[in-house]
Amino acid sequence: MTAAENNKPKRDTYRHGDLRNALIEAGLELARQGGPAAVVLRAATRQAGVAPNAAYRHFTDRNALLHAVSQAAMAHLARTMEAEQAALPPATDATAAARDRFRAVGTGYLRFAQEEPGLFRTAFHVPDDMAHAAADTAAGTTGKTPFELLGAALDGLVEAGILPEDRRPGAEFLAWSAVHGLAALLIDGPLRGLHPTQAHDAGRHVIDMIERGI
DSSP states (O other): OOHHHHHSOOBSSOSSSOHHHHHHHHHHHHHHHHOGGGOOHHHHHHHHTBOGGGGGGTOSSHHHHHHHHHHHHHHHHHHHHHHHHHTOOOOSSHHHHHHHHHHHHHHHHHHHHHHOHHHHHHHTTSOOOGGGTTOGGGOOTTSOOHHHHHHHHHHHHHHTTSSOGGGOTTHHHHHHHHHHHHHHHHHHSTTTTSOHHHHHHHHHHHHHHHHHHO
8 A cells, every 4th residue: 555545534424335334344354353352443444444533423432333343243143053054954853953953053153253253252242231132233144143043942942842841941041151161261261272173072062961951
């Protein structure tokens, strides 16, 4: 890039689409490279090619942008989980199909964490309660968020007669805690040095444990 290009004035309008979405996409790229700490308004506006003050028309501060990027990262996670389910081979019966769909939720979750650690960290960075667990902004192509995909898979286990109905309430939190814990250990903890085959086996064993325990 030439000095003239570096010094050219930024535009304060966005001619090539929705500025809010462009800033979220810029934030996602920043998060992909550097996690939640990299998502700042000035860097996002620079990436989108607009003047820094243009962002304030859509985001009151850095936390507002980070929340939107966190939700978008969660939607990416949902799409990875959906893709894992979509790639399943035809099952022999309803019981096998329900079990496969449940397991695919976990393997998709772990795959996303390892393939997109920056986005994974960002998806869970913004401190909040469960208020946004079903928000459209965190949903995948099926309209379900990661939490809802897990819930639907558990409901499938009940319908198939695998999970007793009286053990269904709260099962999301048990399954989620176990898989998320392994994901965190693999990308930020003492298991991050595992060979990919070992990491895959660890994921399989954790999902086995969840399936037996719920």
